[in-house]
Amino acid sequence: MDDSSDEDNLLFDDLQSLHVATPLLHAPNLTKELECNVFLKMENIQPSGSVKMRGIGAFCYQAVQTRGTNIQFVCGSGPNTVLAVSYCARQLGVEAIIVVPKATNERICQSIRTDGSHLILYGENWTAAEVHARKLVRRNGIYVPSSDHALIWQGHSTIVQELKTQLNDNPPAAIICPVGGGGLLNGVIMGLQEADWKDVPVIAVETHGSNAFQASVVAGELVIMEKNNTIATSLISKAVSSKSLELSLNHPVVPFAVSDAMAADAVRLFAGACVFAACLVVPIMCLSLYLEDFKMLVEASAGAALSLCYTHLIRDILPSLSPAKDVVVLVTGGSDISLAHLDEYRKKYMHPAVVVKSGSEIFMKMDNTLQSVADVDPENVDVHSS
Known part of the structure; x- marks a missing residue:
C-alpha cells in the first residue's frame, strides 16, 4: 500500500533526476605537457560530492517511482555511497537509516544528520557497518548497494550521454576511469556501447592495494581480495562486479594499477592553491608547489585516475x-x-x-621510459623519485 501524500508525489513528479549534468573542463597545462587534449569530467560537483550520485540517484529514484515514498532506504556501503543515499532520501521525502563505522569523520556524520537520516555508528570498518545495515532492512526497507545493480549502471551511463554532446559527437581517444566495485566502469562501458562509441578504450585505474578488477582480468575469473590496503578508500572492494569482467571481454578495457603515492601526489597537484590557506606554517618557498592546477579537493580514488596524466603515463599506454x-x-x-x-x-x-x-607485470619509470621490473613489491619502493 502506498501511503505517500499528494504533496510528496508532486515533489517527486517535479524531479527529473537527482544528479546534475557536470561540466567538461579543458586542462590547458596537461594538454600542453601531454601534447593531446585533456578534458576533465567534473563529477566532484555532484550534490553529494561524488560520482556516486548518478548511480545511487537512479536506484533511489526508481525505488520511489515503483513503490512510493512509504519506504525506507538502508545503507552502510562506504562514505560516498551513504552520503548519496542520505541526499536522495531527503530530496525524495523518504526515510533512511545510514550505518557508518564508529571512527567515521564527524563532517560526514554531520552531513548525514543534516539530511534528516537516522545515523547509526557501528563497528570498526565498512564491512561490519554493511553487515549490520543489511540486518536492519524491514518489510518496507530497501537496501541500497554501492555498485552491483543494473539501475546503478544505468545512472552512471549518463556520463557518456553528456560527453557525446560536450564533445560534439566526436569520440575521445580514451576515457580514464577509477574502479572500485565496478559500478562506474560498468555504466561507462554500457554508455559507450549505447552511444556507438564501441572502439573507445576505457583505462580502468586502481591502486596496488585495491586491484580486484585487474586481478580478475588476469585470472580470467572473479578474484576475492582478502586484504585491501590503500589510502584510496573509495576503491576498496573485496571483489569487482561480475558484470565488469563480462563487459571487459566485449569492450576495449585496459586495467592499470598505480601506487598510493602516485594517487596522493595527483590529488595535491590537482588541488593547487587551495591548500595554501591551511599551510601558512610552510616556508614561503613552498608556495610555488601549490600554485598548480584546479584548486579543488578530490580524494585519492580520483587521484588514481588523474595520476596517469600528471605522470605522463597515458602517453605510454596510448x-x-x-x-x-x-x-x-x-x-x-x-x-x-x-x-x-x-x-x-x-x-x-x-x-x-x-x-x-x-596485467601481471610491474613497471617502473626510469629515464622517462617504462621498464619492466621483476620481483618488486610496488608498494614497498622508495616513494620519492630521484
Whole structure:
C-alpha cells in the first residue's frame, strides 16, 4: 500500500533526476605537457560530492517511482555511497537509516544528520557497518548497494550521454576511469556501447592495494581480495562486479594499477592553491608547489585516475596520442579528503617514483621510459623519485 501524500508525489513528479549534468573542463597545462587534449569530467560537483550520485540517484529514484515514498532506504556501503543515499532520501521525502563505522569523520556524520537520516555508528570498518545495515532492512526497507545493480549502471551511463554532446559527437581517444566495485566502469562501458562509441578504450585505474578488477582480468575469473590496503578508500572492494569482467571481454578495457603515492601526489597537484590557506606554517618557498592546477579537493580514488596524466603515463599506454586526440578523465570527487590530508600527502608523497602494474607485470619509470621490473613489491619502493 502506498501511503505517500499528494504533496510528496508532486515533489517527486517535479524531479527529473537527482544528479546534475557536470561540466567538461579543458586542462590547458596537461594538454600542453601531454601534447593531446585533456578534458576533465567534473563529477566532484555532484550534490553529494561524488560520482556516486548518478548511480545511487537512479536506484533511489526508481525505488520511489515503483513503490512510493512509504519506504525506507538502508545503507552502510562506504562514505560516498551513504552520503548519496542520505541526499536522495531527503530530496525524495523518504526515510533512511545510514550505518557508518564508529571512527567515521564527524563532517560526514554531520552531513548525514543534516539530511534528516537516522545515523547509526557501528563497528570498526565498512564491512561490519554493511553487515549490520543489511540486518536492519524491514518489510518496507530497501537496501541500497554501492555498485552491483543494473539501475546503478544505468545512472552512471549518463556520463557518456553528456560527453557525446560536450564533445560534439566526436569520440575521445580514451576515457580514464577509477574502479572500485565496478559500478562506474560498468555504466561507462554500457554508455559507450549505447552511444556507438564501441572502439573507445576505457583505462580502468586502481591502486596496488585495491586491484580486484585487474586481478580478475588476469585470472580470467572473479578474484576475492582478502586484504585491501590503500589510502584510496573509495576503491576498496573485496571483489569487482561480475558484470565488469563480462563487459571487459566485449569492450576495449585496459586495467592499470598505480601506487598510493602516485594517487596522493595527483590529488595535491590537482588541488593547487587551495591548500595554501591551511599551510601558512610552510616556508614561503613552498608556495610555488601549490600554485598548480584546479584548486579543488578530490580524494585519492580520483587521484588514481588523474595520476596517469600528471605522470605522463597515458602517453605510454596510448603512444599514438596527438594534438588532435582527446582524453577524458573522470574526476570522481569524494568525501574522504581534507586540507590535513593534503598536507600529509605533501610531506609523505611529494614527487613519487612511478611504479605501476599492467596485467601481471610491474613497471617502473626510469629515464622517462617504462621498464619492466621483476620481483618488486610496488608498494614497498622508495616513494620519492630521484
